[in-house]
Amino acid sequence: MDYDDLFGAAVQLAARICDSADSKAILVANVIRELCMGKGFLFADTGEQALRGFEDPVRLYEVRWQAEGSP
Numbered sequence: 001m002d003y004d005d006l007f008g009a010a011v012q013l014a015a016r017i018c019d020s021a022d023s024k025a026i027l028v029a030n031v032i033r034e035l036c037m038g039k040g041f042l043f044a045d046t047g048e049q050a051l052r053g054f055e056d057p058v059r060l061y062e063v064r065w066q067a068e069g070s071p
Contacts, residue, residue: 016051017060026063033061 013029021027033043042064048057 012053013051013058016053017058020049020051020060021062027060028063030059030061 017027017029027046028043033041036043043061044064046060046062048059050057
């Protein structure tokens with residue numbers, strides 16, 4: 001057992017999602033979008049993407065930031 005590292009499918013999925021994002025974008029899986037419902041975050045559907053090591057495509061969402069005071 002290695003106590004200094006994280007393992008598993010969730011960690012691999014997070015790494016693949018990060019690798020898919022542009023340098024100024026934040027991408028999240030649907031589960032994160034659902035957990036943030038009602039919290040004021042805006043999400044743009046970027047569609048399904050095939051991620052290495054995962055059998056099924058994963059629907060990803062870009063977190064859209066809005067500066068305070070902007071309409």
